[in-house]
Amino acid sequence: MLAAIRSAAVLGIDAYDVTVEVDCALGLPQWTIVGLPVGAVKESRERVGAALANSGFKLPPRRITVNLAPADVRKEGTAFDLPIALGILVATGQLPADAVRGLAVVGELGLDGAIRAVRGVLPIARSLAERGGSGEPGRARSTPMLVAPTANRAEAALVASLRTAAPATLGELVAQLAAGALVPGESPIPSDFPAADGDALDFADVVGQETAKRAIEVAAAGGHNVLMIGPPGAGKTMLARRLPSILPALDEGEALEATAIHSVAGVLRPGELLMRHGPFRAPHHSISDAGLIGGGNPPRPGEVSLAHHGVLFLDELPEFRRHVIESLRQPMEDGRVIIARAGCAVAFPSRFTLVGAMNPCPCGNATEPSRVCLCSAADVARYRGRISGPLADRIDMHVHVGAVPIATLGARSTAESSAAVRERVEQARATQRTRYARLRGVTCNTQVPGRWLDAHDHLEAGARALLATAADRLGLTARGYHRVIKVARTVADLDGARTVGVPHAAEALRYRPAPVALGPRAAAHS
Numbered sequence: 001m002l003a004a005i006r007s008a009a010v011l012g013i014d015a016y017d018v019t020v021e022v023d024c025a026l027g028l029p030q031w032t033i034v035g036l037p038v039g040a041v042k043e044s045r046e047r048v049g050a051a052l053a054n055s056g057f058k059l060p061p062r063r064i065t066v067n068l069a070p071a072d073v074r075k076e077g078t079a080f081d082l083p084i085a086l087g088i089l090v091a092t093g094q095l096p097a098d099a100v101r102g103l104a105v106v107g108e109l110g111l112d113g114a115i116r117a118v119r120g121v122l123p124i125a126r127s128l129a130e131r132g133g134s135g136e137p138g139r140a141r142s143t144p145m146l147v148a149p150t151a152n153r154a155e156a157a158l159v160a161s162l163r164t165a166a167p168a169t170l171g172e173l174v175a176q177l178a179a180g181a182l183v184p185g186e187s188p189i190p191s192d193f194p195a196a197d198g199d200a201l202d203f204a205d206v207v208g209q210e211t212a213k214r215a216i217e218v219a220a221a222g223g224h225n226v227l228m229i230g231p232p233g234a235g236k237t238m239l240a241r242r243l244p245s246i247l248p249a250l251d252e253g254e255a256l257e258a259t260a261i262h263s264v265a266g267v268l269r270p271g272e273l274l275m276r277h278g279p280f281r282a283p284h285h286s287i288s289d290a291g292l293i294g295g296g297n298p299p300r301p302g303e304v305s306l307a308h309h310g311v312l313f314l315d316e317l318p319e320f321r322r323h324v325i326e327s328l329r330q331p332m333e334d335g336r337v338i339i340a341r342a343g344c345a346v347a348f349p350s351r352f353t354l355v356g357a358m359n360p361c362p363c364g365n366a367t368e369p370s371r372v373c374l375c376s377a378a379d380v381a382r383y384r385g386r387i388s389g390p391l392a393d394r395i396d397m398h399v400h401v402g403a404v405p406i407a408t409l410g411a412r413s414t415a416e417s418s419a420a421v422r423e424r425v426e427q428a429r430a431t432q433r434t435r436y437a438r439l440r441g442v443t444c445n446t447q448v449p450g451r452w453l454d455a456h457d458h459l460e461a462g463a464r465a466l467l468a469t470a471a472d473r474l475g476l477t478a479r480g481y482h483r484v485i486k487v488a489r490t491v492a493d494l495d496g497a498r499t500v501g502v503p504h505a506a507e508a509l510r511y512r513p514a515p516v517a518l519g520p521r522a523a524a525h526s
Contacts, residue, residue, distance in 0.1 A: 035068030
């Protein structure tokens with residue numbers, strides 16, 4: 001007898017339909033799984049067999065063939081365990097075929113029959129709701145019910161238009177199907193989301209550093225990349241970790257996209273709800289290029305994608321391997337990563353705010369008059385030369401963070417709270433969303449294409465003259481010139497100005513000097 005169970009798999013952060021076909025025929029007892037199974041899919045035979053036996057079902061001595069269609073796409077992971085088990089029960093007559101009609105099933109099986117969590121349930125749920133029962137877009141009225149593990153119920157329930165059932169064991173699921181009373185799970189989403197971890201960090205904790213705090217505010221308001229340069233202990237990491245506390249909350253589309261990436265990567269905590277706040281990722285400098293950009297087979301998202309709609313913080317930036325940080329150039333420019341493998345190419349979104357931190361020299365004391373720098377000119381040049389000119393040119397803002405006087409640490413802080421700063425940032429972002437409403441995929445100043453800036457820069461005559469003079473003296477590239485205009489536009493948005501004036505352009509130029517862009521020979525003579 002032949003049985004067919006609808007399931008799904010994930011490629012990148014998108015899901016596609018998979019039909020699990022099971023045939024039980026007379027012949028020598030054996031299992032065959034076809035349809036390009038790899039890794040854990042091939043091992044499902046042992047898990048499914050033990051789960052069926054330990055759940056009280058019979059596994060007759062027949063020839064069992066499992067086909068995962070479409071057969072020309074590689075299948076990976078453990079999500080096919082549960083549909084394979086249901087297909088065997090239907091094919092052997094232990095479960096009516098009508099009982100599984102209208103279902104889409106994913107889940108890993110334990111040897112005792114427990115249904116365990118799998119990756120990528122949110123993208124699968126979104127795909128089912130969009131494509132419907134026929135597997136074609138626009139057929140949402142025939143959307144199936146998704147059967148998913150209990151641990152994945154929270155993320156599946158984020159798709160309000162999809163019914164979800166989340167039984168704990170195989171036996172429980174089969175009993176409900178046989179009785180024709182599959183119980184949909186209730187949405188566990190409360191009316192108010194829990195506060196993000198970053199909300200406990202407040203800008204009011206930062207003593208002094210007014211210039212650096214202003215730069216972080218500008219970066220948050222326009223989505224700009226920023227590099228902080230200063231001695232150890234000046235507060236660079238402290239400032240970076242407080243950047244998420246002044247970012248606006250994610251809208252529904254951004255939250256679903258960010259949550260889907262974390263679901264595919266398998267880093268969502270069990271029962272975790274929608275990511276309402278942008279993520280903050282801070283990988284160690286020993287990370288590989290695959291860990292930062294993404295990779296593997298099948299491809300998995302890297303840190304740049306896990307930081308999508310949030311912050312990617314690279315502390316001690318020159319300590320990262322050269323080829324690793326150079327791989328950031330394309331994601332910073334395009335807002336996505338394309339990972340090509342034999343037979344497929346997967347795109348991961350990666351629109352993040354890069355925050356880098358570094359010392360001015362190996363010992364960290366080069367810019368502090370009260371400290372003695374022990375580094376030679378060659379050491380300083382070699383250290384700064386680890387950041388290439390093309391990468392530094394893509395960082396909008398370069399900020400010096402000086403040492404904090406010890407005498408100021410005991411004083412009562414009068415700094416603004418994150419809530420007060422966030423209010424200004426949200427107003428600036430709202431202005432930008434309105435301005436770019438007709439530009440697809442553009443929500444903040446840093447995403448604006450250069451050709452749009454050339455036609456709509458809104459520069460006052462004095463600001464334009466200042467930028468032209470500075471471009472000649474600083475030797476700005478076309479990219480650097482446009483990035484200065486974008487930062488100036490953000491400064492104007494924070495001030496509520498309709499046009500970019502001289503003060504806005506002057507502040508943007510103050511952030512532009514990039515000492516790390518010097519090569520070793522030039523730096524030795526600077």
